[in-house]
Amino acid sequence: MKNYINLTIFSLGIVLFVCGCQVEETQGPYGSDGEAPGPVxxxxxxxxxxxxxxxxxxxxxxxxxxxxxxxxxxxxxxxxxxxxxxxxxxxxxxxxxxxxxxxxxxxxxxxxxxxxxxxxxxSPLTPPLQLIFPTLAGEVDFGGIKVSYENPLQSEVSLNVVVFDESRDDFVYRESFFTSQASGTYSFRGYDAVKTQFGVYVEDRWENVSDTIYFEVTPIPDDFLDKSLFSVFKIQRDKDFNDYGFNEAQMWDSRWADQWNCGHTNFLTNLPHYLTVNLGTAAKLSRFKMYQRGGSELYKHGNPKRFNVYGVLDVNSLPPYDSNNPNAGWTLLRECESFKPSGLPIGQTNAEDYEFQNKGEDFDFDVDNLVEIKYIRIEVLENWGGINGTVIGELSFWGEISQ
CATH class of the missing domain: 2.60.40.10 (Immunoglobulins)
Structure with missing residues (x-):
C-alpha cells in the first residue's frame, strides 16, 4: 500500500509538471496575435x-x-x-x-x-519662448526690477533673473516667475539700492532657453516694515478680525497659505468692511503684499477682491468720525483689485493660482506721489465669495522708513 501511494504521488507530480510547462509555453499577451501590426x-x-x-x-x-x-x-x-x-x-x-x-x-x-x-x-514654426523674448522690457522698481512681457500663445514659461556677482565675475541665477498669461508684469525684489546688473531670459517646460536681455539699474529703497510693531487701531464701525477663534495678530505673524491662520470677521454686517492698522513707524510706503486665506478657501469666501487703501501720519489730525464719510481726513493711496491668474470660476483654482498667492499679491503705490504715513486703513468693497465677511491671511509693507 505504501509503495502504491508513493507511485501515485510521483505520477501526479509528473502530470502537473507537464501541464505547467504546456501552459507556460502557450501563454502570451491577452488579445495579441503575435504578429506586428501594419504601418501607420x-x-x-x-x-x-x-x-x-x-x-x-x-x-x-x-x-x-x-x-x-x-x-x-x-x-x-x-x-x-x-x-x-x-x-x-x-x-x-x-x-x-x-x-x-x-x-x-x-x-x-x-x-x-x-x-x-x-x-x-x-517644420516647427517660431517657438513660443522666441516670440516672448523680443517683448521683454525691464525698468527700475522698488527693491529691484519690474519686467513686462507679451505671451500671445499663453504658453507655460518662466521668466528667469540673473544678477552679476563681482566675486565670481559672472552672472548667477537668482529667481524665477512662472506664467501662462497672455501678457503681464512681474517685480523681482529684495535687492539693495545700489547699481546692479540684471539679466532676464525665458525658459519653457522642455528646458529650452531664449537669449538674455541685460540692463543696469539702481533699485528704489524698499525697506521691510517690522511686523512686531503692528497693531489694530480701532475706529468707530471698524470690523473686529478676532471672530470664530481667529486672531487679528495672525494677519502679521509671517504665516500664510493656511486657511486656519488669518484674521476673520463675523458675517453680520454688509460690506464695506474696515480695518485700521498702526504700523508702529512712519514711512513713505512703496508697496504692500496681501496674502489671501489659503488652503481650500483660496479665491473664495471672504478673501478681498476689490478694496481701497488709505493712509495718515497722525490720527489726531483726523476730523470727528462721520458715518456718511468714514474716510474723511485719510489720503487715498491706492485702489486695488485682486488678480486670479487662471481666470477659473469661483471655487476652482489651479497650481498657478496657488503659486501666485503663496508669493503674496503685490500692490505698488505711486512712486511720484509717495506719502509719509503711520496708519493704514483698508476698505474692503467686494470679496471673492460674495459674502458678508472678510478674511485676510497676511499683510506686509515696504517703504522708506523715516529716521
Whole structure:
C-alpha cells in the first residue's frame, strides 16, 4: 500500500509538471496575435510654434494598443510621444528652434510587436519662448526690477533673473516667475539700492532657453516694515478680525497659505468692511503684499477682491468720525483689485493660482506721489465669495522708513 501511494504521488507530480510547462509555453499577451501590426498611414501635417500636429490613419489590426512617435529634438535629445490607437493625430512639442525634423511613427500592439516605421517631416514654426523674448522690457522698481512681457500663445514659461556677482565675475541665477498669461508684469525684489546688473531670459517646460536681455539699474529703497510693531487701531464701525477663534495678530505673524491662520470677521454686517492698522513707524510706503486665506478657501469666501487703501501720519489730525464719510481726513493711496491668474470660476483654482498667492499679491503705490504715513486703513468693497465677511491671511509693507 505504501509503495502504491508513493507511485501515485510521483505520477501526479509528473502530470502537473507537464501541464505547467504546456501552459507556460502557450501563454502570451491577452488579445495579441503575435504578429506586428501594419504601418501607420500619414494623412497630413500642421506645423505649429515649437512643434506640429501629425494626422494619420492607424492600422486596422484589432490588437493595436497605441501609436508612438520617436524623434530627436533640436538639442539632440531622444524623445517619444504615445497616444491611444483610437486617436487619429499626435502632438509634437518642445522644439526650441525652427527647422526641419524627422518624426518616426510606429504602431504597437498588445504583444509589444512594432510595425514598420513611417517617417514624417515636420517644420516647427517660431517657438513660443522666441516670440516672448523680443517683448521683454525691464525698468527700475522698488527693491529691484519690474519686467513686462507679451505671451500671445499663453504658453507655460518662466521668466528667469540673473544678477552679476563681482566675486565670481559672472552672472548667477537668482529667481524665477512662472506664467501662462497672455501678457503681464512681474517685480523681482529684495535687492539693495545700489547699481546692479540684471539679466532676464525665458525658459519653457522642455528646458529650452531664449537669449538674455541685460540692463543696469539702481533699485528704489524698499525697506521691510517690522511686523512686531503692528497693531489694530480701532475706529468707530471698524470690523473686529478676532471672530470664530481667529486672531487679528495672525494677519502679521509671517504665516500664510493656511486657511486656519488669518484674521476673520463675523458675517453680520454688509460690506464695506474696515480695518485700521498702526504700523508702529512712519514711512513713505512703496508697496504692500496681501496674502489671501489659503488652503481650500483660496479665491473664495471672504478673501478681498476689490478694496481701497488709505493712509495718515497722525490720527489726531483726523476730523470727528462721520458715518456718511468714514474716510474723511485719510489720503487715498491706492485702489486695488485682486488678480486670479487662471481666470477659473469661483471655487476652482489651479497650481498657478496657488503659486501666485503663496508669493503674496503685490500692490505698488505711486512712486511720484509717495506719502509719509503711520496708519493704514483698508476698505474692503467686494470679496471673492460674495459674502458678508472678510478674511485676510497676511499683510506686509515696504517703504522708506523715516529716521
Amino acid at each position: 498611414a500619414l494623412e497630413y501635417v500642421i506645423n505649429k510654434p515649437g512643434g506640429a500636429v501629425i494626422y494619420y490613419t492607424p492600422p486596422t489590426d484589432v490588437d493595436v494598443l497605441y501609436i508612438k512617435a520617436s524623434f530627436n529634438d533640436d538639442r539632440g535629445r531622444a524623445r517619444e510621444v504615445k497616444v491611444s490607437q483610437v486617436i487619429d493625430s499626435i502632438v509634437i512639442e518642445g522644439f526650441g528652434k525652427i527647422g526641419d525634423y524627422k518624426i518616426t511613427l510606429n504602431a504597437v500592439d498588445r504583444g509589444e510587436n512594432i510595425s514598420e516605421p513611417t517617417v514624417v517631416d515636420i
